[in-house]
Amino acid sequence: MPSPDPLLWERDREQAVLSAVIGELRSARPAMVTVTGEPGLGQNDLLCWAAGHARNAGLHVLTARASPAEHELRYGVVAQLLAEEGPTTVSRLFLTQDRPGGLPGLNALLAAARDRPTLLVVHDVQWLDQASLRWLEALARRLPQVPLVLLTSSTGTAIDRPEWNVGTPLTGLASTIELALPPLTASGTAAAVLAVCGTPGDPAFTEAVAGATRGIPAVVHDVLDRFTRTGRRPDAEHVDHLRALTAEVVGDHAARALSELRDPAAVDVLRALAVCGDLLDFPLVCMLAGPHSVPEARLRAALGASGLTANRDGSPRVPDAVVRARILEEMPAGDRADLYARAARLAQRVAAADQGIAELLLAARPVGAPWAVDTLRRGFTAALRNGRRDRATAYLARALDEPLDAENRVRVELQLASVQMVIAPAAAERRLHGLIRSSGDCAGLRSHAVDLCLLGGDTRAARLAGTGDPGPDGGRGQRAVPGAVRAAGTGENAGPPDTRPGAELPCPTSRAPGDPAPGAAQGSGTSQAPGPRDGVPAEGAAATPGAPVADPAPAAEPGDASGTDPAVAERHELTALARVARFLRHEDSELDVLPVPDLPEHSCSPAVAGVRAWEQAVAGVHLDASRRLARAAFAPDPTGRPPLVVPRLFACRALFLSDDGDEAEGYLGALLTEAHRQRAAISVAHVLSVRADLHIRHGRPDAAARDLAAAEAELPPARLHPLFVPYWTSLNLVTELQNGRLDRAREAAARPVPPLAEECATTSYLLFARGLLARVEQDPHRAREYFRASGRWLLRYGCVNPAVLPWRSLAAEAAHALGDGEDSLRLAREEVHHARRWGAPGALGRAELSLAVVSGENRTEYLRAAVATLGESPARTAYTRAVLALASAEREDAAHQSAVARTSSNTALPAGDIDPGVLMDIPGQDRHAHHGAPPARGGPPPPGTPSRTEAAEPAPRHGLSAVESETAALAAQGLGNREIAAALSVTTRTVELRLSGVYRKLRIRGRDELRALTQGSEGS
Template structure:
């Protein structure tokens, strides 16, 4: 026993300034003469005398404002004495009605929670810490509450809260708490209210057996115990993990029969369930967008809402509200960064990459997808990894960086990815890469697999993944025009009208490739109009380029030049180098279906005189007119005349287009390689 005082007795055997200082250091800003006296079981008058010796003239309200002094005293206090002081302080402050956060500080410092009220205090304090983004503090309190709890169901609930807290910065399935949740599922100890969270954790990592076991508990449980979260879980299963929904039809049927109680301010889970259910059952897009905005506007990003907010952004993407989706991704990313939640950052960076991809901006999609794969180790991203990898592969393919795209496709992904919606864009991206590198037969098999999964899951929506357009493009690459036309036309039939979705314009463009030259102009004009309103610059560049070629085929060269000029500008801004070179280069096209069939007439360069070609080559390499004149020993006026004739013969409008015609090396704005960890 420490000689300063006896904590076991009713009174201090020796009351010294050192003992009072230790008690004051433990109580910190809560210390008063009365509390110090109670903590030491000493007479208040004696404590006041000791305090006066420590600091003459101090009042009894806040005796220990200098935390540095307190820390030094506590460091010099023996561990056993310090632990017992914290234990007694916890009980004392709890009995006096101090806030849970203050009491929990002492419980954690003592590493003990033997009091019957300790677990409740620790859980309340943990929630407050989480609300203030103090994750380490929250985990400490939850861990102690777990040890203090004896009921298996309560322990399972705390373990799930621990996993949720850790998930923000490390969504790993190899942590102690994740193992605790798995054990609780095997023992059927997870409370009904916590089952949805447990299922989502299991499905994230593709642990389907554990997810099915947890869902089996819901089949036999009372759904009213956690109605909104179960509503969202059921909607999430139908739309993101359909094989599980099909295996648990009884649960989904029971949830569908239950009528939700109208709420003045619906929970995010209730709104999320309504949003997903409506989108995948044919609700008009405008209503879906209104509901998504309502969810995003009314509810803040939190551990319990990240799935619902991500679902809302995905709905905006599917309904082609790309600018709105991009704005919300930026907002949610900023909030996730401010709250130091790398997992959330990865999710919303992945969604922004998908948004930029659909806008046709290959450079931005690459940057965002790489960020999504680098915020946390890629091995921890589970089936969600399908989103950023799909966006990255597709964007690299657009940019003509086929070796980098192939490298990303070699990255290991969970087998369960192809039992989830996140596997569909992955297959879509892989098929487009195969098509871009002239493996059309392989691309056909990949696209057919995607379509087979969508039909089997009863999710064959043309706006989700346009696999029929993809197959049409593959058939076109193989010269099978009849099959290409059939698949593109079927996609249009499912849309109802080409103008219903941006993919309708792609269908028109594919059908145009199978028709005569006059029909082609009409169809491509409609395709370009849809692309312009759909917000995808790359598709617009492709449609305009093909429309320019169609006008040239019917003899309208002025219109052709104007269209190709705009297409070239758009392709350059998108970072779509293959399309850019097809528009202004001199090599035939063998790339993905979004890339135009255009190429320069083979005799374009041959039409130049030797003098014109020398001038044009120097201009293509960035030489100014006076430098060219000096190099060739001619006048500046002669250089200008040569260039005028070169522009006319090559059907180009500006000097910069010479760079592509002559194959000059251009530094890539997107970088030479993709650097991703994991």
């Protein structure tokens, strides 16, 4: 149990020493004892305890206390000691001249002590006046001659350190003891919590008490006393309240100590220390405080005696932020700001650390010097590097208070908004809207402000920019309908698409190296106008209801039509961003001030190229032109304008829709490096999310999970704009499915989304991902509803291309599982039709594979075509699935033709065949897909045109033996090699050899792709 006196907790050792000294004093043995420590450690309380203990032992006790108020009063402490001798002796003290040998009352005190052992107790000797100090030193020299003990206490470093504290031969044969009081230990703090609160504290609570109070008994007692009066229990739930109370108590103690500091020079130096003590050396701090006549050593002693500073590396420091605030709060605001400004100038002259100077500038008035802005921007970079985004934004906001030219001011505001998009998106939007509305010098950066707004989810900013001229119709044109989407219409009123080769690439910078010059013929599959065929409805026209029959050619730009003029180039960029905003958010309830114009027909702007590439990709037309435009989005701007982020992200998405995923991954890596270099967290997060989408499409769920985790570290989900919530949720959901974590996938699917998230284009991704989950859970009815709902959203936004999301093929397989053969065939043929029009092997191969699944007749031919097509694409999961399905179909065909195969079902399969019940029976797929209904009349013939199958090599037979199939099935279920070996009664080496053969025959790289194959997440 601790002592009843809170300030004597864990002072048993010191009390034992003092008891021994008092016991020896009764035997006429003199001693000199000094108790030291920080304020609040209980020095004076320990002296009071010793005085009471000596009185109880019958000793004569004289006490005195030095104070800052009496520091200049001669013999102030001696007068307190000799008060019992009578007023005559005390009055003589103040009348005695300061001459050698003038020590009034000392001889009388020594004579009395010889007759009666005496204990002299002097508190706070750091505040001794000079006369009392000399008097006590003279007493100390005479201690060996009398039975007297001098017991003193001090806090910090005394202004004039008494000689007896250093253990010199001054005291002769008298014992000299110095007791340094330590803070409370962890066990002592726990005992204090029990004593004050009446109940043991949680370990977390006790640890918080020790850390916040630094184990100082006075602070511990006051904090726990206030905490107990609130009625709370000492547990971990109330740690935050405890820290708030600790700040109040520490501030009160600091204010009390500050009120006792009377020296004006020491006060000025203390304020300068509170401002920049951690940045500048103590001589520089004294210089900052102003001219004074007090020696540096005396200032150090005065600050140490106040208890407000602590020595660190030989210099005084104010260690606590609460104490620094209390020291500065009494200064007038103008004086305080001026002190910070002078400190910043001094720190800049001595080349102090940039971030330290930036901290000083935060509280300083504007200094009006160029170095201030440069220092704040460097501090901004350092703060972001350390993960302190709130501090980084404070630095840039302070830089805006300095005088800046218009261009630099806009650049600083853009840089500030890029960070605020993550921590304070509403403030960032207001700042960017102000930039967009303004004119003059900042007009050249409006497109970058709109680009940043789109990354943050703000689609209104594009309308504020006032994109383009109304055109020859005076602004009465149609609403924003992508020209590429209108050209992709297949209804009877839809005109043919613009098949002019290179029409979108009139200038050299918009054409990738090696591409044909304008006027060259395009390849097959990109210049054929799609029309009604095999009963396929015209979904391109349905995507834009009410669209005109044809898109009128836009009027030529006045002046420089190619966009090399800076004003025209910016107008082109703003037009491209307005098209992106229109695509991301479909707001039928809002009337735009001006219709969103079409993209300029002739432009060298990389932003226009990237957005046009995406529009053609989602419309499913002009594969080669879309690919060239996507590459041109990464070409340097001919006007030297810095590139935008959003158009390049859409260009990357267009590239992996055209099966150029490796190229898109390289561009995304460059974008990520650029975003990291610019410290743009919002850009980093979006680039990582798009790359995660690419990893998912290529069957790399582990890499996708890493990118998603990194994206959420840059942009926490709580800060994510509702516009992007469905997309990010879908990526997490599909990643968990591919990694085999079904429970986490269900949690992601059940996670609520904001209402605004259900009104944007990304809703289709979440619906599609929920359909995949229902497919894995073998719920075809729910899966078909989700896939159809996803398709309706895609068509609403003009997304016809099955490479975006293959919702038709998966809805067809779900309908086939439900026995709706007619609907499944219709959807599968539509998918094949749109995929063939787009021309990418990955989309076409997946569509052909789904058509084979729902078809009854000619299934083997369909599968062979799918294998041949997917062999040219990076969709390895879909390719492996097609290979397995083809092997199963060929085995069934052979079984029908061979009586031996029908009678030998219990024997081992020959090499090159595959057991259909091992790998084909996987969750999320139709187990009876090969028993489907025959194709309907008028359906597309088996794929075998010369442009596809005749030019390609015949697909090899990638069959597995029975033992390989069995081993692969166990590995796909997540069993390790040892578990598989134990189940099959073989060695681990045999399992490794069998799996190596499986990977080689199926053309996959390991268990991840094998697991992804079994979960049927291809095309997602």
